[in-house]
Amino acid sequence: MEQDNKALEFPFFPNNPNSSMFFPLEIAMANGDKVMVKYIFYMNGGMDVAGCLKKDGPVYSVPVYLEERETGCLHHTMSDEQIQHLSANDPWAFTINKVLNNMHLLHLKAEVMRLQKTLTLHTTLNTQYQEYAKQMTQLSSRMFQVEQELTNIRKQLELGDTYQTIAERCHICMKTTKARHVGDATHGPNNHQSVGMVQQVPPSQHRTS
Structure with missing residues (x-):
């Protein structure tokens, strides 16, 4: 693979196994071999991620295979x-x-x-x-x-x-x-009124002598 002669610019970024943004992607070549993707290129318009071997190089639309990361390439806390x-x-x-x-x-x-x-x-x-x-x-x-x-x-x-x-x-x-x-219940007001009570005759009922 050729060496890059220009500084990286978005939407490219290097797919370095020692980087915290490493994606272990491999592209199937025409001869059947699989080559580790050197750069990741993100398409506009919400398309899926595709890989390329060289910056500004052709983007491969062939299937991309995932590979298990090595112990030294684990994510960073x-x-x-x-x-x-x-x-x-x-x-x-x-x-x-x-x-x-x-x-x-x-x-x-x-x-x-x-x-x-x-x-x-x-x-x-x-x-x-x-x-x-x-x-x-x-x-x-x-x-x-x-x-x-x-x-x-x-x-x-x-x-x-x-x-x-x-x-x-x-x-x-x-x-x-x-x-x-x-x-109060034994010598209540009612008992006092019943003792010695005199019936009074209205004045109209008195007879004149």
Whole structure:
């Protein structure tokens, strides 16, 4: 394969096994051999990815075969800082979106947009969680103070035998009230009216002598 004489430009990018963007694709040649794709070229108009052996060379429309990656070509893990670089609020967001548009990687762009949406939701929920955690801390402190106050009041009531004193007073009050109701029933107003009652004759019924 010939050496490149120009710098790479989108939509081409090198298919290097040592790169984090390595796609293990092989193209079947006319003689039956399979050659590792040197560059990946993305077509416009939402077409599928196709491979080529050389930048600006002919694009092969023949079937492309997948090959298992070697152990040394495994994907690279992403740090939390790298994840934040892909967020919508990162200073590099404009440049990253521009690169994604030029690469025509629709599936990759969709994943980045999904990540940005999820990061925004995560930030919102984390802010709410921090506010609730602060409120819970304040409420827990206040609840502890109230419980301590209740404990002190309870001790004072126990030392003064307050509940027993109130219970005895209530018992005496109930007995007095019950006896009063019984007396009212025996010597009520109706009984007093029935004793010594004189029938009065209306003046119109008196006879003159």
